[in-house]
Amino acid sequence: MPHFSMAGAEDAGESSDSDHRQKRRRTNMMQSMAPNSTMSPNAGASPAALNSFAAKMMAKMGYVEGQGLGATGRGRLAPIETQQRPQGAGLGAVKEKTKQAKEEEKREAAFRGETVEDSSEEERKRKRRLKEKRRSGVMGKAGTPTAKPRQKYRTAAEMEAAADGLEVPNGLKSIIDATGQETRLLTSTAGLMHAQNAMIPAETEATKIARRARRDLEEFTNEWTALKERKMYFEDEETQLSVAIVEQEEETRGMEEVIAAVEDLEHLNLADSDEENTWKIITAKLEYVERSVQDLGDALGLQEVAVAAIHPLFKSAMQDWKPFEAPTSVVSHLQRLRSMLGIVPQSTSTELALQNGVSYTKPPSKSTTHYETMIYTLWLPPIRSAITNDWDVYDSRPLTNLIDIWKPVLPPFILANVIDQLIVRRLSDAVAAWRPKRSRHGQPHEWIFPWLPYLDEQHTDPRNSTGLLSDVKRKLKSVLSTWDIHAGVLPGLSNWRSIFHSDLSSLLVRYLLPRLASHLAENFEINPPDQDLTPLEDILKWSPHIPLPTLAQLFVAEFFPKWHHTLYLWLTSEAPNYGEVNQWYQWWKQELEDRLPPGFNDLPIINTEWQKGVATLNIALDALEEGLDVSSALEPPSAAPALPTSAPPPLPASSTPTTLETPTTFKDVVEDWCASNSLFMLPLREADLQTGLPLFRITASASGKGGVVVYLKGDVVWVRSAGTEKRTFLPMGLDEGLVARAEGR
Known part of the structure; x- marks a missing residue:
């Protein structure tokens, strides 16, 4: 069980009494520091209060007796004093600011160089302004605005003149007052239509008569004005109805004419007419x-x-x-x-x-x-x-x-x-x-160009991914990548330049240039005694369609290495004829100048090759004059790297087409092959369960049915097997076998 100590209770009681005594001492000290006192805040404080913990802490922080708080001494000088309100009273019932708070505000304002007016001074100024307003007649005695100026009543004659067509009865113009001892006539000038003096203590019979007359005349005038307005309204309504009646009669008359004309059409006798x-x-x-x-x-x-x-x-x-x-x-x-x-x-x-005056657009109709x-x-x-x-x-x-x-x-x-x-x-x-080699119906430009004025932008812009010219562009890619160079230029190619612009040069560089390089490398040989220019002429036929800088790179890669090699062999042979070598050099330079577009030999890379040949001749002549062996003086020409057959050479910045082609993928090759064989390659939007590769359907049907299901892996077409093993895919080449499967044969 817990044990209780009486000593602890006594100690607690003593501590409690001590706390109360300390609170009373602090309260007395704060009261003694009131600003009304002429003494300093600590003047009346006991020695114990001056040596208290709070006083010591404030002294350490720089507090000086008789000055305010803060580093500058401008802070609060006296403790905050509270102002109690009577029980149940709300805000504003008593003055919230104490005298001490007002004095503190004045002291702080003095430090700032300002003057603070207390509420009593503001109240005196407010009363002074109110008194001035009352003297001027703007405000009443009770502090409310003065009454409006008295209304001036119009006489009966003035009302009759103001209202057009109004006739005031004579009974309202002159009324006989027989209520007094003497009978008298009340008219508008005798006070009938004037307001009576409000200071009369009792209302007389004349006043009553005048008031009734004014009221009757005002009601009569208001009624007359209302009747005039209603008359104007009905006149406007009559005018509008008259116009509507005329329009309705015209429409009715037009409808009758239409009905009569339709009836005439119904009764026409056209049996004998063709x-x-x-x-x-x-x-x-x-x-x-x-x-x-x-x-x-x-x-x-x-x-x-x-x-x-x-x-x-x-x-x-x-x-x-x-x-x-x-x-x-x-x-x-x-x-x-x-x-x-x-x-x-x-x-x-x-x-x-x-x-x-405002243009508008007809909204599209939802019904025909x-x-x-x-x-x-x-x-x-x-x-x-x-x-x-x-x-x-x-x-x-x-x-x-x-x-x-x-x-x-x-x-x-x-x-x-x-x-x-x-x-x-x-x-x-x-x-x-379309098959360019065996086409019997002309070239595509002959039967497509007449339709260009009738087509919208989707079909006439070759940069669109879909459309007629996009189909032509894909077909040209397939044809150029398989074109036989010996057959010459593709028929009708120059006609497409006006449609494709720079895209045509891009197609030729990407799909034809590798074939030209391969043809020049495999079929062209330089033989001074018996020179055959047929392979070179096959290349030169395409020169008007290929950018000149690109054509120069083709010659640097495939022609000049063979030319330099032949020159080296000729100069290192026994007893070469340097005159014939010089004629051979001049002949080739003039031949390329005549057969290629103007400015070909002036290109920097071509001029460098010719200068290289001249330098080789000079070295051989110098060695001959010095009696040296020409073969030891000349270095064998290094073979320039051939153009890659899978990608075109880089183009200079000036000849780079504005529209760059994306790299050719195996999927593009398969699509071009399908287009050349009148097949469709359609995505199935599903993947193979084993490889996860997307599946395609190659078919000859425009509806997308039949054919074979394939997926592309690397550079191989994998075709789904027929029969029960439908999950098995076998590789198949792009040949007649795949065409037969796609056509369902």
Whole structure:
């Protein structure tokens, strides 16, 4: 059990009493330090308080008796004194600042060189300003604003003159006062329409009469003003209704004329008329209706009337229509009804003219009009069938003529559908099937260039990843990488420069230049007695299409090493004829100058090679004059590195194409091979379970079905096996076997 000590309790009691005594001493000391006292804060303090722990600590920190706190002595001089409020009183019930706090503020302001006015002085100033306002008449005795100036009442004559058409009754102009001992007449000048003196202690009968007269006259005037305003309102309403009635009558009259014209169309007897004559009659009738109600055409729905009238004739014309055999005359009749049918020109289909000085754009409609529906359902099917089955894609003239005839009356979205979904697709298939060596239908520029004005930017910009010219660009890559140099320049290549610009040079450098270097290295030999220039001429045929600096690098890499080697052998042979050597040197220099573009020999790298040959001749002549052995004086020429067959040589900064090609990958090679064999390589968006490589389908079907499933690993095509072992992939080359598998043979 816990034990309690009485001694501890006594000690605690003594300690408690001691604490109370110390608190009382501190309180008395603080009271003795009040600012009202003439003594210093510590003047009345006991010796024990002066030697207290707090006093010692303050003395160590630099505190001096009689000065304020802080290093400068400008801090608080007296302890903070509290001001108690009565119980239950809120803020503002008593003055919160004590006298001590006010004195402290004044002392601190004196240090700053300022003057602080206490609240009593501010109150005196406020009362002085209020007194001045009362004297001036702005404020009342109770401190409220003075009353407004008394209203001056108008006389009856003034009211009658102010209100147009108002007649004040005579009873209000003069009233007989018979309430007193004497009968008297009250008029506007006798006080009837004037405010009575508010200082009269009792209201007289005259005052009552005047007040009633004023009130009746004011009510009469207000009622008269209200009636005038209502009259003006009804007059405006009458005017607006009259205008609306006239417009409604005009619209009704126009509607009656349209109904009469439609009834005339319904009762036309066209049994004995041929189709062309019927078109003329109906077109003339519709034009008459349009002219009759020109201002109300949109409100009356003339487009529905026009489409309903020509629909049977248009349907009959489209049933047996052969687009490429006989262009129909229907277009001329539709052009006459352009505004009635709502046909908007191609250039203003979205951006319309100014309306009230502000240009606006027509928002695209989410639904087709009656005319657009008729064209889509009756005109588009025969055109689609003709383009798909009857049109020769290598002869653009019949279809371009047909498009030019129908373009003014075709809705924009239908024309875009015909070009993008039908024409471009046929052209892309023709590009994929193009074989330059055995083409019987001409070159692609002959049947693609006529369509460029009709195509949008997607198909006419070769830098796009998709589009017709992108297909041509991919086809050119495949053709150039496999082109036979002996066959000369690719037919029609110069025509593509106006379309591809610098991209064509980039294609030639990347895909053709390695083949040119290989051809020059393998087939060209320098033989002074019997020189064969045929391999060199095969190269020179391409010189107009290859940048001159790139061509110079080709010659430095493949031609000049052989030329320097032949010169070395000739000079080190027995008894060489230096005159013939000099003629041979001049002949080659002139030959390249004549066959290559101007300025070829002036290029620094070519001029260096010629100077190198001249230096070799001079060394041989000097050795001959000194009687030395020429073979020991000349060093064998070092063979320059041949151009790589997988990548083009670096181009100077001035000839670098603006559009850089990405490095060729094996996937690009396979895609080019598929394009050259009319195959499609489609990603399956799945991976092989064992290798994790993406799978592709190579097929001859444009729908993406059939064919074989492959993946590419390294430079090998791995083909999925047929039959039960579908997870097994075997390597296969890019040959006829893979073509047969892709075609399902």
